[in-house]
Amino acid sequence: MRAFRQVGEKQLPNPILYMAWSPKRDLIALANTNGELLLHRLSNFYRVWSLQPNENTGKEITALAWRPDGKILAFSLGDTIQVVLCDAEKAEILHVFPVRLPVSCMHWMEVQEENSGLASFYDSEDESNRFLPKLPSLPKSYSTTTKIFSEEKSDEATNLLGDVRLNILVLGGPCGFVELYAYGLYKIATANRIAGYCRSLCLSSDLKSLSVITEVRSTDDDPEIHYVQLDTGLLSSCLPELTRMARKFTHISTLLEYLRLSLTCMCEAWEDILLQMDLRLTKFVQEKNTSTQVQDEFLELLLWGHASPELQALLMNQLTVKGLKMLGQSIESSYSGIQKLVISHLQSGSEALLYHLSEVKGMALWKQKYQPLGLDPAVIEDAITAVGSFTLKANELLQVIDKSMKNFKAFFRWLYVAMLRMSDDHVPPELNKMTHKDLAFVADFLAEHFSANEELFDRKGKYFNVERVGQYLKDEEEDLVSPPNTEGNQWVKFLKESTHLKESPLLFPTYPQKSLHFVKRMMEGTIELCLQKPAEVIGKSVKEALRLPLYTVPESSENTPRLFEMPALWNNNKASMHYVVFCMPEISPSKIYLLRRATDPCRSVPNGLIAIDLSRPLNSSIDDEDAAAEIPGNGTYRCLDARLYDAETLTVVLQGQEEERVLAQLPLSAALRSEEEFAWDTTLRLDQQNGSIPSQGLVWENQWRPLDNMKAQFVAVNGIRKVSCVLSSNLRHVRVFEMDVEDEDEEEEDRQEESQNITPDQEALEESLTSQKDAGANMEAQEGGEADQAAEGGSGDTLEHTSSSDTL
Incomplete structure (x- = not known):
């Protein structure tokens, strides 16, 4: 079967x-x-x-x-x-x-802790949802690179954390590149002490060890396959602290991504049309023949209502009434969109970031618990300060936007009326009224924004910077073209005059000459240092506990896809063991080797290495000689690929002598109970000690299929x-x-074979038995009907007899 x-x-x-x-x-x-x-x-x-x-x-x-x-x-x-x-x-x-290097293998595991007392810790581990408002989702209208914070997935930042139980994504690559990411987001360890190219890896569910299959190359010989066991005991011994720290830093990582995407949306909300006024004025200065300043011509138009022919041509032919109206609408919509993003997204994201960093600082001050994991209070304090500076710069942008909107609104209203008068169009009465206060406001705006700046032309290729918001959103190293004017600000004056407050760590530093992008990059760099420190400390604690050279790989196998090549690693959660399955086709083509190592590097495993011989005659529990002859194993087979189905079953693809292929399940329980031990000489490769490895045959039973x-x-x-x-x-x-x-097809074939093997005598006998059975059933039905009638007819006698006996 x-x-x-x-x-x-x-x-x-x-x-x-x-x-x-x-x-x-x-x-x-x-x-x-x-x-x-x-x-x-x-x-x-x-x-x-x-x-x-x-x-x-x-x-x-x-x-x-x-x-x-x-x-x-x-x-x-x-x-x-x-x-x-x-x-x-x-x-x-x-x-x-x-990532730093290309990834060749990865493994995602979930921690299976044995301490039931951790349940209460997990339940109360993260209370940020009780104190922080929900982050607003990013608007659909902007082309953000990921959908992690879209309206449909506004909770996905939290969902990426998965269940409360810690899970870790392990990456491996060339040059011994191994990194561990908590919840697949935050890097908690970087191991750099492994020699060779990582082919496969597996982190134990108790976090005690990390097993890696590496390929070590030399200049002369063929590459060697090594099994390496890394001691990750620090992760296991500090599991509650590691879980809390990983979740906090994962929140911080997602919030940084949220702020980055929010700033991207703000940059998309700012439109190039806002530079139209600056470009028109610059071109006007370059083409005009008079030496009159631009602001003087606009002031003359403001005070006397007269414009030079050149200014009139600029306004009526190049800017036009329709263009001015469109420019005003664009500025209002663009600035409003940026303002909303700053208030709802940047500020809420910065507040959440400050909350989580402050909690991490409190954890770092508990040195007995968190210092072994690399939490440094000083580095975290620098990160908190950087977030505060970013918040101040966002508030500065809000003030610039508010001031610019007021200035542009008044300026465009006056200029729109002046252009209507130039074209002899009707001016609405509600627009024709301007007070002395309005005139003074527009005059101050012209004096501040319409003076030609030669330095600005050298740096940016233009003379004017009427639009002041875009400079905050440019990702450039240079200082702001027009930093905010702090003259008359009493708080700034007080800080400059106070020697104590100037150096106080309680005040977040401001960077008035820098853009919002610059301060954001500075904040990200500071927080990155905060996030990298634990990964470096934990990575240094990961040490190589064992290295076993297995066999050499011929260069001809380079064309085979790496993922499907053995050896393969597997983690048995119940027995706390690593299983490694591999073959040595150059030495023993018909054998499969199973290496077992305890996840605790200090603990040994009896019968840690066995060889399953596929060429030896295998015992069968089937008595039928024809069925037994069909069982694979009675010929010579070699293993093409193998994967552990469970702790005691191996799924293999085998190749026979005539290119036949078989899928089989090999039970390992009998082989694992063998009492033969292998004395491993770690100075030699395993293929050089092949003769002394215990070899076992297996009973296949019915677990195979051609x-x-x-x-x-x-x-x-x-x-x-x-x-x-x-x-x-x-x-x-x-x-x-x-x-x-x-297989259903095979069940149908078995039924057909059974029906075909019935003889005529058997058919007659079955028909006779069937007719007798039907007759017996009819007689039983008749007897049952008579019994029912008798019961109905005798019911009164029974009741009467019962009543008389009760009287007696």
């Missing part, structure tokens, strides 16, 4: 490079050579969605990993060196962050959902199976 039921098969247009099953649902993610990310459902291998490559995400996917709850899919991009977090429901990019008409090569499994996906060697042909379920 053969197990497994095939539920889907498909020929794909592009070769598949990576595939990963969802841990919670019957979904599998595929990445192809075209850079597409595909999500397929188990039933008939139905495609749910596809994420097309574009200029924002890149086109070369190098690794895949699911968040343990199955809601978010992470993938890395080799051409842009980024990691992308994608919503598994709608194929929307939620977050993108750069893969007809398919040159199978790779397999991906999910033991929780009991599913597997087999991929052909050309990377285009896939088959999906439900494991531990018999």
Whole structure:
């Protein structure tokens, strides 16, 4: 009998490079050579969605990993060196962050703590929602690069944290590059002490160790495959503190992204049309022949109502009445939009940032708990100060916007009336009234904004800076062209004269010469130092506890996709062990090796290395000789790919002597109970000690299935959902199976075979038994009917007898 039921098969247009099953649902993610990310459902291998490559995400996917709850899919991009977090429901990019080196492997794990006392800590861990208002969602009208804070996903910043329980995304790459990201967002550790190219990695669910498969190259010899176990005991011993710190810093990271996107929306709200007045005035100065100043000509128009022919040509031919009206509407709408974004987004985001940083500072002052994790109160205080300076600069922008709107409104109203008079048009009565106060206001505006500045022409290619808001939104290192005028400000005067307050740490410093973008970048740099310090301290605590050289890799295997090559790592949560499955095809092509290491580097595991020999005659529990002859293993097989289905079952793709391919489930329980021990000489590679490794045969029973008409090569499994996906060697042909379920076609064949093997005598005997059974059923029905009638007829006698006996 053969197990497994095939539920889907498909020929794909592009070769598949990576595939990963969802841990919670019957979904599998595929990445192809075209850079597409595909999500397929188990039933008939139905495609749910596809994420097309574009200029924002890149086109070369190098690794895949699911968040343990199955809601978010992470993938890395080799051409842009980024990691992308994608919503598994709608194929929307939620977050993108750069990494230092290209990622070759990733693993997303969830902490499984054994201390039940942590439950109360988790329940009261984050109370920010009780004190902070909900962040306003970013408006749809702006083309923000991610949808993390859109109106449909206004809560996604919190949802990205997942469940309260800590989960960590681990990334690996060349040059021993290994980084750990809490909740997939905040980097909590950078390990730089690993030699070689990371091929596979796995962080234990108790955070005690990190297992890595590395490829170490030398100039002369073939590359060597090493197993490295890193001691991450600091993460395990400080789990409550690590969880609280990670959640706080993840909030801070998302708030920085929120402020960045809000500032992007503000830059998009500012329009280039606002520079039209500056450009017109500059061109007017360059073309006019008189030496009269521009502000003098406008003042003459204001006081006497007369304009020079050149000024009249500027106003009536170039600016025009319609253009002036349009410019006024654009300025009002643009400034209003920027003002709303500053008040609702920048200020609320800055307040939330100050709240979380202040809590982190309080945590850092508890040195006994948080100093081992690298929290430095001085660095956090600098970050709080930088956020305060950013808040002050945002308030300064609000004042500039408010003043500019008042100035432009009065100026355009006067200029609009003057241009109507030039064209002899009717002037509405409500616009024709100007008081002396209005005249003085416009005169001050002309004197301040309409004086030609030679330095400004050298720097910006123009003489005028009538529009003062845009300079705050430019991402440039240079100082503001027209910084705010603080003359007459009593508070500024008081600070300059007070020697004590000038140096007081209680006051946030201001940068009157700098733009909002500049102060924002300075704030981000200071907070980045605050966020990097724990990652550096924790990274230094990660030390190499064990290194085992396994075998050499021939250069000819370079063409094989790396993801599907063994060795493969797997974490057993219940037994607190790392499992490593690998083959040494150059030494023993018919053997599969299973290495087990305790997640605690100080603890040893009995029978830590076994070899499963596929060429030895295997025992079978089937008595039928014909059925036993069909069982794989009675010939020579070699393993093409293997994945751990669960702690005691191995899913393998095998190749026989005649290129036949078999999908099988190998039970490991008997082999794991073996009492033979292997004395490992760590000075030699494992392939040099192959002869002394304990070797075991296995009972296959019925857990296998031939893969007809398919040159199978790779397999991906999910033991929780009991599913597997087999991929052909050309990377285009896939088959999906439900494991531990018999194939419906084979059940139908068995029933047909049973019906065909019945003899005529047996048929006659069955017909006789059937007729006897029917006759017996009829007799029982008749007897039952007579019994019912008798019961009905005798009911009165029974009642009468009962009553007489009661009387007696």
